[in-house]
Amino acid sequence: MKTTKYNTSRIAINITFSLFLLALSSCKKDNGIPNNNPTSPDTTLKISALSNTTLHYGDTLIITGSNFSATALNNTVTINEMATRVQTATATQLKVIVPALGAVTGEVKIKTGTQTASGGNITYVPDIFVAGSQNNSARSLATYWKNNIAVTLSTEESALNSIFVNGNDVYAAGRERINNLQLANYWKNGTKTTLGTNESAANSISVNGNDVHVGGWEIINGFDLPRYWKNGAGTTINVNDPIISQIVTGNGSCTGIYVNNNNVYAVGSYRNSQGQFSPWEFTNGIIPANTIPNNDKHCFANAVFVSGSDKYVAGNQNNATTGLAMATIWKNETAATLTAGTASVGVATAVFVAGNDVYVAGYEQEDYYGGGPSFAKYWKNGVEVKLSTVSSGATGIVVFGNDVYVSGWENNGSYNVAKYWKNGVAVNLGNAVLNSSGNAIVVR
Template sequence: MKRINYLGMLSMALCLMVWACGKDDAPTTTPEPEPEPTAAPTISGFSPISGPVGTAVTIEGTNFSTTAANNTVTFGTVAATVASATATKIVASVPSGAVTGKVGVAVGGKTAASTKDFTVTVTEEEKNPSIGLDKEDFQLFRYDTAELAVVDKVDVDGDSPVAWSSDDEQIATVDENGTVKGLKVGTATITATVEEASASVTVTVDPNIYVAGYVQSSGSRQAVVWKNGVVTELTDGTKEAQANAVFVYGEDVYVVGHERDQDNNRRAMLWINGDQIALSNSLGITSSTAYDVVVNESGYYVVGEQSANAASIGRVWISNANDATLVEPGYETNVPRAISMDDQNNWYVSGYIRQDVDLDYKACYWTAGTAANPEILENDARAYDIQVVGDDVHVSGFRNVDGISAATTWKNGAGTDLTDGTSNSIAYSLFVTGTDIYAAGNDGNNSTVWKNGVVATLLNIDGNTSFAESVFVYGTDVYICGGSLQGDLIKAVLWKNGEPTVFFPEDSPTNNKAFSVFVD
């Protein structure tokens, strides 16, 4: 009896096992995924309509994927993270780097964009206001102007006013419109400020370089003045003319020289900022020319020569006082060449005189108190330039040494030869600064600059004969102007510290020469 029961139980267990295995082998079923929309998505709106980075934005529309990852949401051009999605609603966060622009949704390669912009705002903590300027550091010549403008405004109100400032208004100023004007040589920082943002540039103000002379392309010479290498014609070329000297006072440019009149006689001329003034001739004078000019608060002083027949007399034309006649009684030739002012605004004029054509010239200088009796520096000599510094009177020119013209400078009447006397030489110009005395001229065929009696620089260009006519020292820079023989033509040249600039190219069919340089 017990044995039968065991057999029954075993049979039952086997049946259960077979049933269980049969159940495992039966096919299983999974839910079908929801099909992706086949129509393009649309956006009907979103909220909120503005907010900073990280704001959760609900986008409403149609044909969105219910699978969040299958929706690509952009704010402008920056992709956002999608938090959740249904067929009609997506929630996404404003991504870092987003700027104000359209909201976009892409599903299955099909896209939609909002009709309105989402405005990306910045919290006070996130604001980093900044502006830029449309120029980097730049240069200006004195009295020239340049325009600055604010650009690249970030986190500032576009309508906010711009405040302009200069850290040194003696060097450069800036007005409310951003117009910068150079006033004095040096550097200044110009700053623009808008709300809490600012931007700065450095302006370097350079001196203006003026050179007076002539050009002759065809026909007659024309009087000209160069400013920073740009030429201005003072005459029209119908009559021969020449500019001999230039002087700058404030923003006004004074040039003197001559132009021939209808009778082909030379007439002394003064140009102020390009406007021509014919200087008066004394009674009986048929020809005149102006050689030099100085200007102070009282006005201009122009020195020159007037002639009639074989005689010549010196003249100082004074703008706000009586003119002065420079003569030495009994001398038929009186030729003043340069003028200088002392600290008390007394004028001094250098030149040379001669009793008649059979006698030698004498180097001399006149003063306001000795117009009829000049101070004789030396016999058989000529004086060309003069500069008064304190109580010292400096003159340059040449004197005869054993039949040779020797370039010479005089200080208070004591002469110093600048050459060894082996060739003819002349010092046309001098400039005194501190304890240094510079002179410029020629030694034989060599254009030369002397400093304190010693040759400092030879100025010939490519072995060509050159002519040094004028020297001016500004700071540590030494400027000389003159000319250089290039082929069959003379070319105007400006040297700065020995380096030449030829004002017209070698292949230009133009004769031209420079006689005076002024740096301001």
């Protein structure tokens, strides 16, 4: 009996101790000792901040966030749906180069793996390039302005007629006179390439990849002939004169070059068998038939623009009754006159198409018989917008976002001054006490 009582007490003590250990273990868990099922980390792709929201082409944008790939190529960054170049990458920061957006605002997006994230919009400030000439005390000098700052390309008598911007490269085409001989040239980032060997000039330039296309004229065997240069190699444009059904070589010029989807379009004019100037056009250098209709009076094709399957040519043709020039736009060889030519003279110098809207720049001498001045104008879908009330001319036109930019010049009473108009508001470029002119415009 005595032994049995001792064993029962021992068992009770062991049970009590075991319960104590269980309680102690429970207390430790409640006091922060981790369990074996931790919460998974957040792997969501996120953009938390942008280093700047007002940017130009070529600026560096720093994007801060989380769960980026540390391998730059594994992150796809777009601004306004335009791909950017990712310079460096970590899991929390990307550095990208701002592309040419083609719009004044753009949404920043990132795709990494299967995830996408948006960082909001940036405001894009475009660069404005105007090509032309500006006099010093002795002569006219080939000049272009970038954001109103002049860049002079020559110290000789010279001028620029066209400009093209391709990435970081600025191409400008025109003429330069050395030793009393004027030659067609183009400059790439200030380095000159001479195109003509005889008296010549370059009127228009377009660049596609590594190919440089230039249109102009050159005097050969006594005729100033339409000329087309590709990468410096020149070709004379011989035109099929429909009046006599023959290929003719005669006075004329190539005045417009445009590249679209690797196709090269060119337009110009030549003196036909009747002694009148007629327009011509070609695609990819094929000898053209005279497909731009005209009334056998003087008719000039000055610029070309291609949008989708539609081709637009800006120029002028004479009124069949009065003989006065009418600013004209041809869409797929169908003419629409912008000025009447009854008592005025009008010329269309440039064309730009944005969506369904057709913009044409030029000028009109409203009171031809009274000897009044010409006025810079542009037409949107045939509706006139007058840019100046003094003697002036419009030479180029670009639409960027909702903004309309027009290059040209305006007389201040003593001198012609280079300028551009943004939505009708003039911005002076040239010196107010020396002649200058803006002859073409690009907005990037």
